[in-house]
Structure formats: structure tokens, C-alpha cells
Amino acid sequence: MANKLNQRLQTWIPDDPDFLNLEEDFIRAIRADTVALDPGDTELIPLIAMVVQQSDTTLSAQIAATLAAGVTPVKLLEVVYQLEPVVGLPKVTLALRRIHAVFRDQDLTVTPAPATATSAEAGAAIQAQLYGTEIKDLMADLPAKANQCLPEWLTDHFFTQYYQRPSLTVAQRERYGLMALITLNVDFQINAHAKGSLKAGNSETILVWSALQLLPFIGFPLVINSVQKIHAAAAQLELA
Template identity: 30%
Template sequence: MALTPQAHETLERLFGSPVPTNPTDPELFDILQNEIFGEVFSSGVLTDVERELLTVTALTAMQTLPQLAAHVGGALNVGATPLQVRETIYQCAPYIGFPKTLNAIATANQVFTDRGIELPLEEAGTVAYEDRERAGAAIQTPLYGDEVKQVFASLPEPFGELVPHLLTAGAFGDFSTRGVLDVAERELISLVAIAAIGAATQLRPHVAGAIKAGCSRQKVAAALVQVMPYIGGPYALTGLVLVANYDENASSEAYR
């Protein structure tokens, strides 16, 4: 099987020449490259930068670090800034945990170092530690309401208050308030990270959250299709079913 012209052009744009090959399993490599870089990359409304940042998200969540290194380089090649790449990885932390995030940051930083990019990158935090709860709630509440507080209120003390606090001050206060990426971009990254780890219960509220943050249904669908070849069909299709049946008037039913 030969590469399609579209796949070949996309691969050269992302990774340069010569196009990556696999001499031990060339057939599989051709199949995946034609699907990802031919068909998927030519569909939907995403830019090359958006596609690569979402791919970085999926690979970060799955901890496929050799492929992550390649796509960090691809993201830089098509115009993403080092700060955009770093913030994409940071945004995954509430969903995949800090150890995996540290692994991904180490991988990205090695790519930056190899390209002569000085580390550490400039800071992008905008909120003082003591203001995290307030600032996080200002983002969280319009998108998700107060359902998290309601759902976890019956936990034994102190967790009925601590768990909602950690979600508000952490996921939203520590990360969604940061610069470089806007809230809509961060919600799309969060959705892809959640899809990549198969957290089906959280997919429904985060599909709604991405749309409420300003992403169109077409863009949310495009994001899930973009990462489908990386995370696998079942995980992506679970999210796509929710996009197909999205009702803006329905409750998000978060964490239920």
C-alpha cells in the first residue's frame, strides 16, 4: 500500500522530509499514516496547530511518550509555541494526575532542549494561591453549575467539602485561569484527556462544558475524530454519541 498524496503532504508538513517509515512493519505504518494524516487531518474545522495540540493531549493522557516526543516536534513545526505545548500538557494534570503530567513535561522539555529552546519557559499563572477557589468558581459555575457540590455533599467529613474544593481550586483555579490558552481551548483539551483515559461518566458534562465555553458541536466532534486513531474507536465514539445527541437544555448530569 502506497501513501496517498494527502498523507504524504501532511507528513512532510508536520515532520519534514524524509517521511517517517517503519521498515519492519511497513504495511501497518502505511495504513495508520493514510488514515491519520490523509483522511483525519483533511476533515473538520481544526487548524494544524489545534490538531497537534489535541494529539499531544491524547498521547500525554495515554503516556505513549515516544510518540509524544514526535508530536511535540510536529506541533512546533506547524507553528505552535512552546508555551502552547506546555499549557496543553499542564491542562491534563487534573484528569491524568501529576506523575503522568511530569512524565509528559519531561518529554516535551527534552524536545525543547534539543531545539535550543531555553528552559524554564516563562510563567503563565494569573491567580494567587489564596484566590484559586474564587477564580476557579468564576469559570466552573457558568459551565457546570454547582452540581459537583451537590453530588459530593453526602461524603463523610471532611470530604464533602474537600473534594469539591479540590476540583474548583485545582482543575479550574490552578489551571483554567492560566494564560496562553483560553477557556474554550482548555475545555476541549480536558474533554480529549477524559476521552483518552476512558472516563465515560465524566464525558457527558465535559462535552456540554466545551460547547458552553464556546466550542461548536462541529469542533467538538472534530476534536474527538482527530484523536480517534490514537485513543481507539470505542473511547472516541462514546464522546461522539454524546455530541450527536447533545441537548443544550438538558442537565449535564455530572459524575452521576
């Protein structure tokens, strides 16, 4: 019987066994050497890339693989929810439709995370600890109240509404969010969030190996660029 990775790749690459074999060998080589990641991350991180890429042909099989790898339905949902401020509503709603279809197929009942009160002060404090006033300073010259509104919306929506939800730690949110930014290839944000992820408690090792999981899905140039930025951020923080 074909192994699970091979079966999944057959759903993505049904007509080209030579290419399928090349990709299967590559993915297996990466996973054989992977260190330091949370259980299930070798499936969850590629899923993050697919949500960012709006890769509808691969989403459903990857969602099922992520669940099979031990990622809980609640954690899976939470990781995808927090991508909305990064990649926008349409990509996230597509992913959520596919996720809930897989839940129905597997007869999974998701128990929502317990509601928690959010504090604007706590959200601002999380942002300040990780990023200082970087965004506020960057937007200071924008006209017509945009210099005030844009930083406030970022703080309120991202750090207050999302970062205070209980299903992920701040370190996890930073790391998974960084993987989305790497997939988007946005240099400024990768630099900033590499530092923020380290300040949140992630090691350089876990960030680099998280980024390496993206190799088959976004390619060598973006990953090499990003791991260099992570390494540089770690060096800067050591010298600070």
C-alpha cells in the same frame, strides 16, 4: 525524501512497513477532511492522547511535530500542565521531561506566561457558569468532611489555579480537557465536559472534529461513543 508524517511513523513502526502504510493512509484521510480546528490541533490533540496513555515511544516525535505545526512552546506547555488534574502527576512529568528535551534539541527558549493573580471567587464563578453545583451535589453524602474537601480542592486546583492562567482561553481548556477525558473513556466526565465545553463557547463542529483527530490513537469505539455524547449534549442545550 520521505514526508514528515512518514518519517515520524517510521520512528514508531520501524519494522512493519505494511502496517505503517495503513496508518499513514488513515491519518492522511482524516486530515484531508478536517474542518474548524485551530492551527496545529491535528498534531496537538494526538499529543494529548499520548500524554494520557503515557506513550513514551511516541511522545518525542509528536512533540516535535506539534511545534513544527505552529503550536507555540508556551501553548504546548500550558495544555500539558492542565492535564495534571485529569491524569495525575506521573504522566505529566514524563511528558514534560520529553518536551524540555525537545526544546533543548531545538535551542528553544521558553518565555513564561506573565504571572497573574488568581481569585478563588473567579475560579468558582467559572465552574458555576459551566457546571453549576454538579460536583458538590454529587459528593454531598461522602463522610468525614470528604463531601466538603473534594469539591473545594477541585474548584481551587482546577478552576482557580489552572483556568485563570493566561495562555489558553476557557474554551480551549475545556476542549483540550475533553479530549483527555475521551481518551480515558470516563462516561460521566465526558457527558459533563461535553456540555461544559459547549457552554464555554465551543461549537459542536469543533468538538466533534477535535474528537475525530483521536481516531488513530484511541480507536473507533471510544470516538464514536464520545461524538454521540457531544451531539446529545448540543441537542440538550438547544432545548434548554
